[in-house]
Amino acid sequence: MAEEVKLFRNWAGPFALRVVWALQLKGVPYDTIYEDLSEKSSLLLHYNPIHKKVPVLVHNGKPLAESLVILEYIEETWKQTPLFPEDPYERSTARFWARFGDDQLMPSVFNVFIKQGKEQEEAIARAQGDLKYLEEELRGKKFFSGEKIGFLDLAFGWVANLVSVFEEIQGLTLIEHEKYPLLLAWIQNFIDAPIIKESWPPRDKLITKYRARIEFYSSKEAAKK
């Protein structure tokens, strides 16, 4: 039976990118259907969890949503190039950090770029505290998953993909050299990996898109006062 794998995504979505990377790393052929999603697909809407939008993978007609669920499915279905650790304890640790990334780190990073004044200072302190965990996780490792890119690197891929975009838009450095040398090294190693590089969304388009989103959410924040 011919395998049919379709991925519904939008071009910028970091959650969708995880799935793209996983499929590419495993060499799984698939068709991409680009969705023209409205602003609700924006990563910044993660700030409001009720509207979280994720990619949809359809395998032989059966659909799946939620990028982290999809990554586990991909791992269990296509066994080549394993992305998850074999050891159950290490696997639990990877799952833990992936959820931390989505549930805690992502909102705290966004707050840095949309809040102002004292709230922004607090947001920066919070986000830098959260980023410290990532710095510590990288000790003695090239990638979060060890020598090669794996699940947790894909889960944190948005850090490599989007934070510098936000930094450029707001003229604010969050991931500072002195504080996060390992994280910055990881970002470079991740970006340079061939499979990852191939699917990197164009930076100028990302800047345009997120400039609009950040302005939108910043003014919403300011209006709250």
Next chain:
Amino acid sequence: MAKSEVKLLGAWPSPFVMRPRIALNIKAVEYDFLEETFGSKSQLLLQSNPVHKKIPVLIHADKPICESLIIVQYIDEVWTSAPSILPSDPYDRAIQRFWAAYVDDKFFPTMRGISAAQGEEAKKAVVEQVAEALALLEEAFGKCSKGKAFFGGDRIGLLDIAFGSMLGWLRVTEKTNGLKLLDEAKTPGLAKWADRFCADAAVKGVMPETEKLAEFSKVLMAKMRGAPPPK
């Protein structure tokens, strides 16, 4: 496996703590249940879960595992000779994981929102959202159970544990607010499933009685309002 090799940090009222307890029961694994004192966090908890400082934490051979659904999957992956908690088919596993995440990310916060809602209008709106969520879960039950007793089929699985652990607080919410949320008329599948779940051997001993939980709920609400707890 020596009993002291497996420890669980938790508290009896927490639905999240109930999940690994059910999983350990299914696997017939003995463990030390270390109960946290309400209102304070032990040194062991702070050391074992420095990121979130929350229960449950499973400590297996001195290694901590955090987050209830991650713990349940860990238990399933370590004690493989006992009945499986996740199905074997990758698609079925993904569906269970999807809905388990839904319970945590959407259902639980919405349900909790009922008691927090200010005023009749707001309360009605939240109750409506919970009803919608339950309708979705009723549909999921039909698809996952395929006519059998549980989301997991003949036996309790991940999604049964994820959603079933919420039943205690769901019943307290119904009682406190004079509501019927899990309704035989609207969600017949779930209504019958709920009884079966609570009667299951792995669940019976760890599901708190609604009365006891309701009493605890009053203490909790008082504490949140800053009032002294009732005697």
